[in-house]
Amino acid sequence: MRKYFGTDGIRGRANGIITPELALKVGQAAGLVFQRGDHRHRVVIGKDTRLSGYMIETALVAGFTSVGMDVLLLGPVPTPAVAMLTRSMRADIGVMISASHNPFEDNGIKLFGPDGFKLNDEVEREIEALIDAELHKRLAASSDLGRAKRIESVHARYIEFAKRTLPRSVTLEGLRVVVDCANGAAYRVAPETLWELGADVISIGVEPDGFNINKAVGSTAPTALVEMVRERRADIGIALDGDADRVLIVDEKGHVVDGDQLMAVVARSWKEDERLTQPGIVATIMSNLGLERFLGGLGLGLARTAVGDRYVLEHMREHGYNLGGEQSGHIIMSDYTTTGDGLVAALQILSVVQRSGKPVSEVCHCFDPLPQILKNVRYRSGEPLRHDAVVTVIEQARGRLGQSGRLVIRPSGTEPVIRVMAEGDDRNLVAEVVDEVVEAVSKAAA
Template identity: 45%
Template sequence: MARLFGTDGVRGRANADLTPELAMAVAVAAAHTLAEKDKTHPPLALVGRDTRASGEMLEAAVVAGLASAGANVLRVGVLPTPAVAFLVSEAKADFGVMLSASHNPMPDNGVKIFAAGGQKLPDEVELQIEAAVEANSTPTWERPTGADVGRVHDLIDGAEHYVQHLVGSIGPSLNGLKVVVDCANGAASEVAPAAYRKAGAEVVALNAEPDGININDGCGSNHLDGLRAAVVRHGAHLGLAHDGDADRCVAVTADGAEVDGDQIMAILALAMHEAGTLTGDTLVATVMSNLGLRLAMSARGIRLVETRVGDRYVLDELRASGLALGGEQSGHIVLPAYATTGDGVLTGLQLMARMVATGQPLAELASAMTKLPQILINVPVADRAVGAGAPAVLAAVADVEAALGETGRVLLRPSGTELLVRVMVEAATQEVAEAAAERIAAEVRLASPAVPSS
């Protein structure tokens, strides 16, 4: 059986790769794997989703699977992924399920599973669930009947509890700040504007009218042009952009310049360093973070620890070492004091609180690090392993690395969720980085040409 779980749950094209039957099987397997066997009462699971139309269908399948396995279910409706993780912990549930494909296009969807306490699953537990999915094709477990079938209820005040928790993470009121927030027509469409307003900011909500189809469609954290224009048009102090499930946050300055996850980490790391809350004076980032982040942190006595790409690996390092801040360039920022996963709305609040505390505009805060020119090319492929591992590709990487020496670096990796190979090059100049990245990308395309979509 091929691996079901990628770097962030089970993903695929809804009703094609990720069918209701598969979603139900994963739910049943999760119930049997994660529920405590010695409990005197049925296991409790939370289920949330983003705004994709397919989420309604998959939610029904997941809820049916959980109830058929004897688990009681709390449906929380449309909420950000980090809200579901928070509510799993608050409700003392055995586990939670979030239906979302995050920043992916609308036709995709995904099944993310949180363990008790809202924690992401370790690899070994995912493997147990996968084995249980395979075994479920010929079930050996006895289905509950009568009063033992799981019951289903709706949690109607989950968003209110989540917003209250987020706003409680900051000290000063955000009075005087005007922010434009791009909600990506996704799960943050209600809670992000509500949280920022409750914290005292003046809020202009953008792309906050989901219809099931328009999630991530030319908006959100991967598409900043509309946000840039709106910030300038409204005379806002900053803009914040979330993705479809709101576990990411990137920002733009008052004049529309992007502030990515690396720069946000630098801002928050310096704030926590000054406050004495940056445990071990250490920041955790992934290998995709800009070399400029490491240089900026080193200059201020802050150590940078690198992990594999994926916020789950950042989380693993944060937990293992008892650290207080980590994240990814893409905008997943993890603050373990307040969240068990990346939380875009929490990040936005923390960023604005730093602006208020220092009296500095976002552009000045972001200048704490200087980004080296970095080129990232996402190359569509038919086979990720072939595209990333072909001899001609590896030879091109070796040649580029030799030419760059200590003035840059190369990172080549297959995507964990899409048929893509990511080629990233940093160099002293934009021109050198572009030429080097394109040379490697060309070899990837030759090694594994993408299959044309029908």
């Protein structure tokens, strides 16, 4: 177990876990780890729209400059923009201040290496060790302190990058698109990108006030988007999360399309165009068994990883895949990006829709998902999954599902809950199995 880093950077309650003191130390530790070579070192820092972003940003600037790194401040931008600009601006490290889909009270610090990829476990452990070390002897001399400045052209650069992921012949003219930016980091860039590509754009979740990020909007709360798509008779709805690294789609009938279906759409399209670098895609243990069966019907495989887009990407890089993602809507297309990019993924879906001439409900319904039930059990401390009674119930549950289903139990990497997921052909059996495991875990966690 690591002390600070979870499955997606450092995350927690602002001024609870994520304090100015911690942010300062993270800046110092990460700055020292990435000071390699004798050039002038620099870091780019982006953030979403949470109130606490100001506090954390300022503390990070103090940390990085105190060890001699120059800081380029990007302001509110999507996480994938930070990854892209880390490479484009030849920075030594990139930082995104965000807690993704969490409520405004939370915040987090995501780190990217100079190649634009999220850090691996080994580098994160190296940073953790320095966070707890005495760093006052390693601070820069007064004459070597870093400088900080704000970059003004960020939004235009990212919009052009996103547009270039589509061929120039592709236009969105004739499409009425509702985009929900979750009052988050993409509130400016997503609507403008879609408009510049020719779409008739209707925007919601584009009035951030520091408190309303992900509040009743965005990919984790698509009800508002569903209602707007139906009300305005739109062709498609696009729901991003707070830092815009994930996306869900709503079809013209108001049905929500998750990441599994979106990966299926792109996989089928790229197979037809001979664009897949491997005969398959990468997803996590949470992706529906229906996706695996659909891909099998196309002659494609599904490689599964632990939950977390970083693990998907690590497997993609190690084994040469160029498409992967998560059911939650993190879609990674390594031909274009080094991390999940909700806007770029949405553009690929829109491109398929335009080429097909069919409604979104037909294009984005590739398979009927198997009944899948997920429940969370909150706990305060301890390791309830190690209790003998829980182990026994889990073994019995897996035996009952047999070869026709799957059971996945895992602690969350971002909050103190244990997630219990089961799927199979028999919905009643799946429900019984989940309830039995949840009851056992709840008793052990009490």
